Amino acid sequence: MFKYKRTGIRNLAIALIFTVAIIALGAILDPYNQGQLAVVSMLFIGVLSVTLLTGTSGQISLGQGALMAVGGYASALTILNLGLSIWFALVMAIIVSALAGLLLGFAAARLTGPYLAGTTLVLALALPSLAIRFESVLGGDVGLNVDFGNPPAWLVSAFGEIGYEQWQLYATVPLTCLALLATANILSSRTGRMWRAIRDHESAASLMGINVSNNKIFTFVVSSGFAGLSGALYGLRGIVGPSVYPISLSLLLLTGAILGGLRSIAGALIGSALVVFLPDLIEWATRPLALSEQIGNYLPGLIGGVLLHLTVILNPGGIAHALHRHKNK
Amino acid sequence: MKFHPSLSKPGFLTLVAGLAVGALALSSLPANAASDPGVTDTEIVLGMQLPQSGPASPGYNKVDDAMRAYFDYVNSKGGVNGRMIRLEVKDDAYKAGLTVSTASSLINKEKVFAFVGSVGTQTHISVIKDINRRGIPDIFVNSGYSGFYTDPKKYPNSFGDLGTYVVEAKILGKYLKETYGDKKIGILYQTDDFGRNAVAGFATAGLKFTPKETAATFIAGTQGSLGLVSQMSQLKAAGVEVVIIAAVSSASAVAISTAAKIGYAPKKWAIISVGADATTIQGLLYAGGVPFATSAAMLTGVISASHAPAAGDSSDEFVTAFKKINDDFNKGPSKAWDNNVLQGMNTAYLTTEALFGVGKNLTRKALVSYLETKGSSLSSAALVPLGYSKATHEAYTGFWVGAYDASTVLKPVGTDRVVYTTDSGSGPVTVSTYKRPAMPVDALPKGA
Known part of the structure; x- marks a missing residue:
């Protein structure tokens, strides 16, 4: 009993340290990197959804981007149609996307491996058509205009001038902190152990008395809620629409999760930072070469793809796993 | 594989610290002496976003190179009031999620004075509000979507570059x-x-x-x-x-x-x-x-x-002059002369004319106010004037109808080229009486 309590407090402490570190970082960075860091914080939640779903319970989803879109649309409609604040909208995003995850979970509980991957991929592909089909509500191809708005007066009076990017970051980080804490607690709880048991051997888990299909559905619900929150925040950067959540976004989340380390929270953070900052890093590194746009524009995709292949072949545990192994030598 | 569910590893803290250092290393802080970003005594930095890659890019990906070629020509003639024009371009691949990031990069990293000639309706919607609330001029947008321009109270700094659809x-x-x-x-x-x-x-x-x-x-x-x-x-x-x-x-x-x-x-x-x-x-x-x-x-x-002469109309003085500048200055991967190149050249021409028109004391406010009050008297290759006023920021107010001939040059459907004009509402379509002013000898406009 005492041990559980200690784990909980430790998780809380680390989540808080993470939050303070990001906020401190936000105060010293220039606006562009504040914006990029905000994207890292948003995608971190999305990558955590992959960590839970794929890394922990072993279910592959290629459609997390679509669940992000569900969250995005839920929050945008809450803001635009009900006139509620972005905070209510974010709660709504979690609820609606979790419900979508529940539906998806019923299908997922019966599917495995490539069949599940295919089903979720179709979801991501179908999104633009849905947005067009229900255009009067979802705004069609153009999407719905929403944003974080201006920083609240109390924050400005407490901390002085706050830029738009800085406000994006500060509005996102507390939620990232909660997602981080929730993931850490789930993973170190009985639920997390059940999910891992299912991932490692379904029949064995079942023999130990774990209800496999219920747990699979539950994983989908939780993971979808995370994806929805991430998508709502991502949409609040300016617009919710099909071109914000393309199929490549689903693959980006998976790439981030695999590069960083599919089975660890630190890996999810490393992966999110990597996919966001990699293009900037490549641009910075190749600037002296003055590459033509025809090469430069495709380099991030190419290098990301090569890194992904190398990770799967040479270091399947991802960067987090490699760092840990190195330290324990 | 061993699994480590909690965050207990000191590695996580090292990671956060590492992230901080990495992000700091990435940040660059070029300082500007002038009151508005992107303008110094020697330089004007302009930003543009367009699809250079992806399914929507063919054709449009030539517009930026054409614009840069014309600006290089202006720079070779001494720039605008001694300031050289630098065009910073970002590829958004026609993905609105990416456009938000590329706009932030142009605003915060490149510190552009104004956005000019950005291509794409969907993608521009994702950033137009942000650009406007920051007071950044968003001029000659290459989208014909009338919603950007018909209500200047909503988007006071955005001006069109195409006749509306x-x-x-x-x-x-x-x-x-x-x-x-x-x-x-x-x-x-x-x-x-x-x-x-x-x-x-x-x-x-x-x-x-x-x-x-x-x-x-x-x-x-x-x-x-x-x-x-x-x-x-x-x-x-x-x-x-x-x-x-x-x-x-x-x-x-x-x-x-x-x-x-x-x-x-x-x-x-x-x-x-x-x-x-x-x-x-x-x-x-x-x-x-x-x-x-x-x-x-x-x-x-x-x-x-x-709204402009056909790209293949070699009897037009603007077409001839732009074609020559394109041959001499365009360093893009595909500089073959066509409508996109003509449009890019003309956008850069109008931009130069407006920058000259505002004069030495170049500020964001002055540029926007200049376009609202004098924009409709700016002349270019177009056969109709810009429709800019305090009431609307719509660009070209008319078109002529043509058909492609066997060498794919657009030729008027009748014997003569008749330019029609109308509004974006329910107003009638009438024949335009506009006479395009002659081009300055060196193809360098000095403002209306």
């Missing part, structure tokens, strides 16, 4: 109705504001379409993967004799080649100007195995409209 569709629609009123007219359009604005304009001109029958739609960006087969089959089955296309050039190319493949030969094609660039269409058809001679024959007789 409504204006073009009204003028084109009037011509089609008068000429092909006895034929069955149908439309293929992309389901975004571009397509819808065009449909609204045609409706004002009295051309109505029936969904699933004479109106075929597709989602912008899917033309390549889906091939528009069901759309063209639908129009064929409906017996449509005159097909209007309101879509990007890459979609026009797909529509024309797919129609040929399924044995559908409408009597007439009419394409909204932004989707009717002959060079782009021919290039894409060539990549699909259609020789240039065949595609030229396919395009012959296709109807379109323009």
Whole structure:
């Protein structure tokens, strides 16, 4: 009993340290990197959804981007149609996307491996058509205009001038902190152990008395809620629409999760930072070469793809796993 | 594999610290002495975003190189009031999520003075509010979506660079109705504001379409993967004799080649100007195995409209001058002269004219106010004036209707080139009386 309590407090402490570190970082960075860091914080939640779903319970989803879109649309409609604040909208995003995850979970509980991957991929592909089909509500191809708005007066009076990017970051980080804490607690709880048991051997888990299909559905619900929150925040950067959540976004989340380390929270953070900052890093590194746009524009995709292949072949545990192994030598 | 569920590892803290150091290393802080960012005594930095890669890029990816070529020409003549113009370009691949990041990069990293000539309706929607609330001029936007310009209170700093799709569709629609009123007219359009604005304009001109029958739609960006087969089959089955296309050039190319493949030969094609660039269409058809001679024959007789002289009109002084500048200064990967290059050159020409017009004391406010008050007297290659005023920021107020000849040059449909003018509302279509001022000798405008 005492041990559980200690784990909980430790998780809380680390989540808080993470939050303070990001906020401190936000105060010293220039606006562009504040914006990029905000994207890292948003995608971190999305990558955590992959960590839970794929890394922990072993279910592959290629459609997390679509669940992000569900969250995005839920929050945008809450803001635009009900006139509620972005905070209510974010709660709504979690609820609606979790419900979508529940539906998806019923299908997922019966599917495995490539069949599940295919089903979720179709979801991501179908999104633009849905947005067009229900255009009067979802705004069609153009999407719905929403944003974080201006920083609240109390924050400005407490901390002085706050830029738009800085406000994006500060509005996102507390939620990232909660997602981080929730993931850490789930993973170190009985639920997390059940999910891992299912991932490692379904029949064995079942023999130990774990209800496999219920747990699979539950994983989908939780993971979808995370994806929805991430998508709502991502949409609040300016617009919710099909071109914000393309199929490549689903693959980006998976790439981030695999590069960083599919089975660890630190890996999810490393992966999110990597996919966001990699293009900037490549641009910075190749600037002296003055590459033509025809090469430069495709380099991030190419290098990301090569890194992904190398990770799967040479270091399947991802960067987090490699760092840990190195330290324990 | 050993699994480590908690965050207990000191590695996590090291990681956060590492992230901090990494992000700091990435940040660069160029300081500016002038009051507005992007302007110094020696330089003006302008920003632009467009699809340089991805399905929507063909054709449009030449606009930035053309603009840079003209600015380089201006710089070679001493710049604008001693300031050299530098154009910073970002590729958003036509993904709105990415546009938000590239805009932030242009604003915060490159510290641009103004956005100029950005391409794309969907993508620009994602950033237009942010650009405007920061007070950054957003001039000569290469989107014909009227919603950006008709309410300057909403977007005070955004100014258009194309005639709106409504204006073009009204003028084109009037011509089609008068000429092909006895034929069955149908439309293929992309389901975004571009397509819808065009449909609204045609409706004002009295051309109505029936969904699933004479109106075929597709989602912008899917033309390549889906091939528009069901759309063209639908129009064929409906017996449509005159097909209007309101879509990007890459979609026009797909529509024309797919129609040929399924044995559908409408009597007439009419394409909204932004989707009717002959060079782009021919290039894409060539990549699909259609020789240039065949595609030229396919395009012959296709109807379109323009607010500017045809790119192939070698008797026009602007075309000749821009072509020369393009040959001398364009360093882009594909600098072949076409409508996109002409449009880019003209955008840069107008920008230069406006920057000269504002004068030495260049501020963001001064530029916006200059365009509102003097913008309508700026002259360029266009055959109609800009419609800028305090009430609207719509660009070109008129078009002339033409058809491609055998060498894919747009030629007037009648014996003379008649330029029509109208508004984005329900106003009538009338003949324009505008006389374009002559071009300065060195193709360097010094402001209205």
